[in-house]
Amino acid sequence: MRAIGRLFTSFVALMALAGGAHAADAALIEAAKKEGKVTWYTVQIVDQIVRPIIAGFQRKYGIQVEYVRANSIELAIRLSNEAKGGRVQASVFDGTGATVTLKAENMVEKWVPDADLPKHLFDPEGYWVATNYYINTPGINTDLVPKGTEPKTFEDLLDPKWKGRMAWNVQPSISAGQGFVGSVLIAMGEDKARAYFKKLADQKIAHLRVSGRQVLDQVIAGEYAIGLQIFNNHAFISASKGAPVNWVKMQPPLVSYSVMSIPKGAPQPNAGKLLVDYMVSEEGQKIFAEAGELPVHPKVTLRDPSMIPDGQNFKGAFLSPEKLSAELPGWSKIFDEYFK
């Protein structure tokens, strides 16, 4: 009898979803609570935003969240391997490009939450929704780079005084040397950019295989004076806690979304959807803002709005997840030519 009851609720939940569900309706919440927990594969920074989101979500719904943190490519590979091995473990994942890779493999569920967000924050094909912006600029150690001497343009980075004092992540992504190559290509065009890379390669930029966040941590620690292609809001967060760090308005920075999707065959699909729902709700988006992240919700204000390019004084190069995934291999190839 109970089994039939359960079947019925999930059927109701299914019907509700099929009929264009709206934000966190009762059936979804109930189905999610029955699942009791959810595994989230994320590229977000754990102590900055993952833990506060989990705390808020758990408080509201009592659903346990477990996470694995890795970069976008690695998450896509883990998920794809798990699907091929017959055991998908994540019920929700985010990242900049993971969903595009998996979409092509038919491994993403077609679902977006019924959130109160502008249309451009949803995948036109219906596979993802954006949660926050990523804006990649250089970050500097303000003890090592005195005010007024910070590099403001790509050319400034060629100054011999920065030789051996810069670092970047080299796991291909927007927040890595490969993303920096993309920024320069967009700004200068290929011919000029290549001439620039040739000179930049002489600057002996340190290769780190860590997240953009940790590149910045090493800049804060004084290991490097400049971290290239870090996330500007990470510098903001650390600076507001008193760390000797700042970000530089080098233009154009890459602007992209972190987007969320549900993998096909997710073990806790409802709890996964509820988490997405929560993260794009005004409540969830406020947690992003308080943490110093860059939420997308129009009603939520940022702690420092100047972090997002306004198109006037601060112009960025926006790339959708699809565009980003299409461009990244080419950037990586050029990156390897000059810097590997």
Add this chain to the structure above:
Amino acid sequence: MKQAEGALARLAGLDVLARLIPALGAALAVGLIGVPLTMLVYAALRGPSDFLPFEDGAHYTLDNLRGLIADPALVTRILPDTLVFVAGTVALTTTIAFALAWLTERTDLPGRNIWFTLIVAPLLVPVPVIAIAWIMLFGPNAGWANQFLRALGGLTGEGPLNVFSMSGLIACQSIVSAPFVFIQISAALRGMSPLLEEAAAMAGASALTTFRRITLPVLTPGLLAPIILVTLVTFEQFELPLIIGLPAKANIFAFRIYTELNPASGLPNYGAACAISLPFLALGVFSLLLYNRATRRAERFVTVTGKASAQRRLALGRWRIPALLLLCAYVAIAALLPLLTLIWTSLFGYAPPGGVSMSAANPLPYRNFLGDPTVWRALGNTLMVATLSALLVTALGGLIAWIVARSSLPGRRALDILSFMSLGVPAVIAGLAVMVLYLSLPIGIYGTIWILVIAYSYRLATTTRLAKSGLMQIHRELEEAADMSGARWLATQLRILIPLLAPTLGSAFLVAFIIALREFTIPFILYSSENLVLPVLIWQLFQNGEPARSAALGVLMIAAILPGIFALRLLLTRRKA
């Protein structure tokens, strides 16, 4: 008549289990080593590269191999870098290990047992944990040791030491490998007959001359085996090439396999990863054959025997203080400084010692672990996988040893070789092979702790060898007596052989357990949310910018395995007797 019938029936009963169990064991060994490696070769011959070998659309192709040959990086970067790394590490490791072993085994150095324990202890600690400490200490700019040295010498700029360089990588790897070689060279020195040295001393040769003209030449064959073994072990390293070698732009082959599995975009290039494994697999097995020859040759030299009755220890005299200082320096760099660094980092994060007041210490990382399900799961997984895989390789190693030494099972020689060959298979290749196999078999093992148990258990060589030497020492007459008294095969094994072999099997289990506990390469390739183990979690936390949590977990792990040091010591000293 009746008696004969009974005997016949017994024989029949005997035959079934006596044949079934060894046959199962043999099949399992083949399943753990042979099948994944066959899959590896097969996958290298299938394409397109990002397809699994049995996926729809996959077909036979030489593209992966062609791509391997066509890639100039193999000859210009990967091979030279790998060779420099291996040669440098082997030279430095052997020098360090020999110096340490000679001081502790052949001289009248005070506190030899304590030194022995201190030198061997870091062997229990997962490599990423030590690597994290060295990065904090010897990072070229912010490294605490460098800041200290710069202040001391009035230097500016970066350095003077740079962990992120080929020499930094070699130094770190040598310190990680040194205890392992130290144990073997110690054993060789311990077994050395003192007669020749005594004769030299009687003839009036100085200590140095004796060492140069007698000790070294006599030991050479005994040293060859550990040197080849450390070559093999260095060759398969993945942890430090990943953590330290990448910023140093060192292209070690194991790392290249990893990048094929984690490409710049899209899905893994399984085929290309398998193709690049092949030459290195061949190289590994080739070195193993060399090792086999060297050990066999070494036995012909009778100067190293089990009869080291009363070895004369060299009086260090005025060299005693420098020798002690040398050992202190080694232990400081290899064990003490990394440990203190981890403890400091766990409380103060990146803040360098001296720069902050002690009251700024933040024990939060330790407290947070209590409520963190990921940490508990990783702990549970680590213990579970280490226990199960150690049980499996011990049981299987024992069984293979029995098959080889006691049975007439057809193909037992091949089984022996297969088990021995596992020593030449780099962990990164074992992980890859198991991955490709279980991705092609969608039975839900990928992503669970079971795939780790399976992948770890390819290392059958050590337990087989230990069990074999144990078996050799047990005469058949006890088993024959049991047979004569009518005991069935299984009963004989359970009641006679296994109790006699228990101490050997116990040591084999302990060795396998320790190896599994600190394993990083295989779980790093195969991890998911469900089967995360502590060494991987520690590295992930560090990589994701949580140095305090990462270091705190490292400290806790070291604290938990400290008792293991005493177990290890007991094991090594018992074998000494």
